[in-house]
Amino acid sequence: MMGMLQEVAQLLGSTFQTSRKGLKDVALVLLPQAVGFLTGFVGSVLLARGLGSSQLGQFALVMSVTTLLVPLSDLGLGMTAVRFAANAHAQGDASLVHAVLRWAFRWRMILVAACAGVCYVVIPFVASDVWKSAELTQVMRFGLLAGVFASIGAVPSIYFQSIRRFGVNALVQGGQSVASFLGILLVAVLGLWSLLAVVEVSVASAALGAIIFLALVPTSSLVLGGEWSLRAPRGFGKGPRGPVGELIDPNVFAFYSVGNTVLALLAQRVDIWLMGVFVTTSEIGAYNVGTRFTLPMAMLITSIATALLPRVSAKSTREEVRSLTTKTVRVSAFLAGGGVLYAILVPLLAPALFGEEYRQSVGLGQLLCLRYAIAFLIAPAGIIGFSIGLVRTYWVINAVQLAVVTVINLLLLPRIGPYAAAFALIVHEIISVVWVGGLLWRKLRSDPAPAPSTDHD
Numbered sequence: 001m002m003g004m005l006q007e008v009a010q011l012l013g014s015t016f017q018t019s020r021k022g023l024k025d026v027a028l029v030l031l032p033q034a035v036g037f038l039t040g041f042v043g044s045v046l047l048a049r050g051l052g053s054s055q056l057g058q059f060a061l062v063m064s065v066t067t068l069l070v071p072l073s074d075l076g077l078g079m080t081a082v083r084f085a086a087n088a089h090a091q092g093d094a095s096l097v098h099a100v101l102r103w104a105f106r107w108r109m110i111l112v113a114a115c116a117g118v119c120y121v122v123i124p125f126v127a128s129d130v131w132k133s134a135e136l137t138q139v140m141r142f143g144l145l146a147g148v149f150a151s152i153g154a155v156p157s158i159y160f161q162s163i164r165r166f167g168v169n170a171l172v173q174g175g176q177s178v179a180s181f182l183g184i185l186l187v188a189v190l191g192l193w194s195l196l197a198v199v200e201v202s203v204a205s206a207a208l209g210a211i212i213f214l215a216l217v218p219t220s221s222l223v224l225g226g227e228w229s230l231r232a233p234r235g236f237g238k239g240p241r242g243p244v245g246e247l248i249d250p251n252v253f254a255f256y257s258v259g260n261t262v263l264a265l266l267a268q269r270v271d272i273w274l275m276g277v278f279v280t281t282s283e284i285g286a287y288n289v290g291t292r293f294t295l296p297m298a299m300l301i302t303s304i305a306t307a308l309l310p311r312v313s314a315k316s317t318r319e320e321v322r323s324l325t326t327k328t329v330r331v332s333a334f335l336a337g338g339g340v341l342y343a344i345l346v347p348l349l350a351p352a353l354f355g356e357e358y359r360q361s362v363g364l365g366q367l368l369c370l371r372y373a374i375a376f377l378i379a380p381a382g383i384i385g386f387s388i389g390l391v392r393t394y395w396v397i398n399a400v401q402l403a404v405v406t407v408i409n410l411l412l413l414p415r416i417g418p419y420a421a422a423f424a425l426i427v428h429e430i431i432s433v434v435w436v437g438g439l440l441w442r443k444l445r446s447d448p449a450p451a452p453s454t455d456h457d
Helices: 002-016 020-066 077-090 094-130 134-153 155-162 166-190 195-214 250-278 281-292 295-313 318-354 361-375 379-387 391-416 419-446
Strands: none
Touching: 020 094, 020 134, 020 166, 020 195, 020 250, 020 281, 020 295, 020 318, 077 094, 077 155, 077 250, 094 134, 094 155, 094 250, 134 155, 134 195, 155 195, 166 195, 250 281, 250 391, 250 419, 281 318, 281 361, 281 419, 295 318, 295 361, 295 379, 318 361, 318 379, 318 419, 361 419, 379 391, 379 419, 391 419
8 A cells, every 4th residue: 555655656746846845745745645544534434333324324414514614614715825825935925925815814714604604594494394304403503613613724724735835734634634533533432422422522623623733824824913805915916827828817716716616515515415305314324434435535636636736826838737737647547547446446345344234335435436536537637727727617517517416316316325426426527527628638739838937946
């Protein structure tokens, strides 16, 4: 396993930067993902065995709402902040870096408060009228605190990604994963298995992580006395020149990023929400266990995106981005091949690891992992599209994907159960490969070459 990770890290290092620093950065990005995988997977085994499939299904429903707050409080602002703060960092403008991050932080605080308030009001309707589980109302409302603290705890990672301090970023992300795992481990040691107990430790660990890791971030990147405006800071509004020549306006970028984030978020949640209507909580529990096997694949995609976005954001010529895209696609093909093999073999361990009641998770896990094997083909290269103007088009693709996933689930969930949700996500990724891949190919081949690069990394 470690040998395979080293080989992937070497490939990623040559893709993102040939220097030793680039390889070190990628390794540091992979480190917290590996920690998150180990703690998350072991924690999921403890949860599955301690709660049982029915309560695990209820927990999945609760967390499908609670975890909404992290992406809804971001809505693409984190990516926008990294995109433009990284460019300012490459120009040596530290004051603009902090100004951009403060702007994103103010918006995050407003969004998390607004979204938590809306969710608090809507939860009783969803729990009792949609899912027919009124008993989940109070647990779901209390669980919103975990989402609030997790949203605040995501701020340090944005700061350290922007200035390419991947070592500290690894400490923050890895520490948050460990804090969450320790909470579950405490429940297991004390034998206090219940839905409420698990949600309570989730809230406590999220709060602890937020408090500890916010202390690592300079205060000037969060708040500045007398600065309350939600408008983009001066100098930020001009935007960096894109690597295919167009001037990218930050407000436009943020606007489209919000739309993309909302649509992608809905496409990733609609399966659980509709399963709450059409299938039993035991089947949802089996589906949740199946998703556990996708953790290393999802985390690897995230680590690639984390290392790739600030680097491509600092580039300004078509040739540089074309070269980066070509290398990224080559690595993606390698990962996709390994992903198919992983999808076939690893989910077979579900009954041995989680218990015999999760045998259905074998087939579900194989399909869900196959979805990520397909995603490897396009997800990393798709990140590059954010820096060459495709942010304006991605929302259309996300809207189509959401519509397709919803229709497939509505039609097939009553007939084949949770397998319908896994099949819908595979179709979701196929759409990305065909559509996004075609756009990247056409964009990088047809646009005129712009001004010389200012990237000195």
